[in-house]
Amino acid sequence: xxxxxxxxxxxxxxxxxxxxxxxxxxxxxxxxxxxxxxxxxxxxxxxxxxxxxxxxxxxxxxxxxxxxxxxxxxxxxxxxxxxxxxxxxxxxxxxxxxxxxxxxxxxxxxxxxxxxxxxxxxxxxxxxxxxxxxxxxxxxxxxxxxxxxxxxxxxxxxxxxxxxxxxxxxxxxxxxxxxxxxxxxxxxxxxxxxxxxxxxxxxxxxxxxxxxxxxxxxxxxxxxxxxxxxxxxxxxxxxxxxxxxxxxxxxxxxxxx
Numbered sequence: 203x204x205x206x207x208x209x210x211x212x213x214x215x216x217x218x219x220x221x222x223x224x225x226x227x228x229x230x231x232x233x234x235x236x237x238x239x240x241x242x243x244x245x246x247x248x249x250x251x252x253x254x255x256x257x258x259x260x261x262x263x264x265x266x267x268x269x270x271x272x273x274x275x276x277x278x279x280x281x282x283x284x285x286x287x288x289x290x291x292x293x294x295x296x297x298x299x300x301x302x303x304x305x306x307x308x309x310x311x312x313x314x315x316x317x318x319x320x321x322x323x324x325x326x327x328x329x330x331x332x333x334x335x336x337x338x339x340x341x342x343x344x345x346x347x348x349x350x351x352x353x354x355x356x357x358x359x360x361x362x363x364x365x366x367x368x369x370x371x372x373x374x375x376x377x378x379x380x381x382x383x384x385x386x387x388x389x390x391x392x393x394x395x396x397x398x399x400x401x402x403x404x405x406x407x408x409x410x411x412x413x414x415x416x417x418x419x420x421x422x423x424x425x426x427x428x429x430x431x432x433x434x435x436x437x438x439x440x441x442x443x444x445x446x447x448x449x450x451x452x453x454x455x456x457x458x459x
Contacts, residue, residue: 205246205292206296206348209294210407210428216424217429217430218243218420218430218450219244219245219248219296219431220244220247220248221247221249221250221411221432222247222248222250222436222440223263223266224249224251224252224270224275224279225269225271225274225275226266226269226437227266227441231440232283235440238447239450242450245294246296246322247295247296248298250298251297251298251299252266252267252270254271255302262434263434266437277312281315281319284320285318288319288320294323295321296323296350297323297325298324298325301328301329310341313341316347323348323371324349331351331361331364331365334368339368349368349370350370352365352376353399354378355377355392372406372408372409373406373407373408374409375399375410376411377410377414378413393426397426399426410422410423410426411432411433414430414435415432415435416452417452435449436449
């Protein structure tokens with residue numbers, strides 16, 4: 203359960219994480235892609251639980267979720283696939299999902315399955331900090347499951363202090379309060395917010411997400427944060443394995459994308 207903590211101690215910068223929607227583009231795609239990503243040097247993966255009504259996901263990830271649901275993907279099957287993955291892989295895995303499907307599954311049952319299948323962390327974007335502290339924090343404490351919270355450039359300093367205190371082993375810093383998949387370079391205003399976060403929380407481990415679609419953006423993530431989480435840009439290439447692998451390799455190649 204301490205894989206990501208160990209990773210962050212051993213590798214302070216240039217940490218690469220990729221987001222995959224479980225069940226996309228095929229029902230068994232997670233089983234196919236994890237060995238590939240591990241071989242290509244991806245440091246950890248974020249597995250998205252498909253949901254019909256996401257809040258923060260842009261068009262690309264929404265589309266992937268729709269296909270995954272049509273493929274019959276659900277939490278039971280996700281845990282079955284991760285159990286199979288754990289037979290051969292030690293790659294850190296974070297589950298990202300919205301609260302409704304988790305509550306429908308049952309929070310206690312969900313956490314039990316996370317522990318049984320060696321999930322390293324959980325992100326629930328629509329779970330407020332206050333509700334987590336009131337209703338769920340004690341459930342996370344005994345097995346020491348990591349709960350990872352989101353922050354954005356619009357998050358005020360007092361809220362950031364609370365998030366950095368509760369989030370373990372890192373904070374997921376969203377480059378924008380908008381949805382995922384906006385393929386633009388970071389603005390001067392965004393860079394200033396990255397600098398502000400770094401200045402105010404110099405010892406806080408954080409990963410940057412939203413908007414990383416080329417080497418330039420990934421380098422920016424590595425400069426201000428521990429690394430970057432890439433979702434939409436990878437999913438757009440996922441149906442063509444060779445193209446997707448070339449994209450992963452390009453992030454650390456001498457030439458930019």
